[in-house]
Amino acid sequence: MKYWIDTEFIERPFTIDLISVGLVAEDGREFYAESSEVDWSKANLWTLQNVRPQLDGNGMTREEIGYALRRFTDGDEHPVFWGYFPAYDWVAFIWLFGNMDELPFHYPQLCLDIKQWAIELGDPELPHQQGARHHALLDARWTREAWAFLARLAPAAGERRALGRKIPNSSGGQSK
Ligand SMILES: [Mg+2]
Numbered sequence: 001m002k003y004w005i006d007t008e009f010i011e012r013p014f015t016i017d018l019i020s021v022g023l024v025a026e027d028g029r030e031f032y033a034e035s036s037e038v039d040w041s042k043a044n045l046w047t048l049q050n051v052r053p054q055l056d057g058n059g060m061t062r063e064e065i066g067y068a069l070r071r072f073t074d075g076d077e078h079p080v081f082w083g084y085f086p087a088y089d090w091v092a093f094i095w096l097f098g099n100m101d102e103l104p105f106h107y108p109q110l111c112l113d114i115k116q117w118a119i120e121l122g123d124p125e126l127p128h129q130q131g132a133r134h135h136a137l138l139d140a141r142w143t144r145e146a147w148a149f150l151a152r153l154a155p156a157a158g159e160r161r162a163l164g165r166k167i168p169n170s171s172g173g174q175s176k
Contacts, residue, residue, distance in 0.1 A: 002026040002080045003073070004147060005111070006139035007089040008051045010043050017042065018092040019051060021065065022137030023072065024144045031072045032137040033065045034058060054135045066096040070104060077106050080161055084114040084143045100166070108162035114146050121153055 003026070008019040019038050023031040036059025043052070060068070073079050083089045090111040097103050118126060127149050129142040151158030 001073075001076045001078070002082060002147075004082050004140050004144040005086065005089060005093060006083065006136045006143055007092045008047075008134060008136050009088060009092045010038065010040075010047055011088060012042055015042075016088050016092045016095075018062065018065075018096070019047075020055060020136040021069075021093060021096070022135070022140035023069075024137075024140045025072070029072070030137060030140075031069065033060055033068060035062055035065065036060055037062055050134050054132065062096050066098075069096060073104070073107075078161065079107055081108065081111040082114055082143060082147055083111050084139075084146060086111045086113055108164075109166050110162040112160065112162055114143060114150065117150055117154075117157065118146075120157075121150060124150075124153070126150075 004024045005022070007021045010017040010019065017039055018035050020032070020034045025031075034055050034057070038059075040048075040052070081090075081093075093111070094100055094103060097107075100109055103109060114126075118124060126146045127142075129139070129145075132138055133142075147158065
């Protein structure tokens with residue numbers, strides 16, 4: 001099953017501090033959680049003004065979010081994750097489970113990128129997001145919209161899977 005993901009986070013060199021995470025599943029279910037462990041002293045003014053006011057304030061620890069995500073994807077043997085410029089989102093997402101090696105074994109180690117797919121298709125203008133932005137669930141819903149837009153242009157390519165591990169025939173290891 002596909003999952004469209006988005007996160008909000010505080011970034012600074014060597015740290016991506018997850019604020020919130022949203023997922024929309026292909027079957028229509030939605031997941032949203034906020035971290036209770038955010039170091040707000042590191043947030044810049046933009047984040048304080050644009051992200052923080054949209055939070056519901058019901059934070060969970062990162063570990064609790066990781067277990068809630070396992071439950072959300074429970075029974076799905078082949079999850080496929082899609083994000084929009086998801087490099088930072090994916091790191092923040094993975095860290096909810098530990099290191100890359102500690103992802104649930106059936107999770108791919110790669111998040112597929114809507115933007116990269118758009119570039120492959122000639123970089124068409126994607127649908128504009130209506131309403132509020134910089135809320136992880138609202139942004140995840142838009143990511144699904146953007147995927148659907150591209151899937152109308154190239155239906156088969158929308159069904160690609162993220163298979164294999166970064167280090168083949170290995171469950172991980174320290175060499176990167
Ligand atoms: Mg966002």
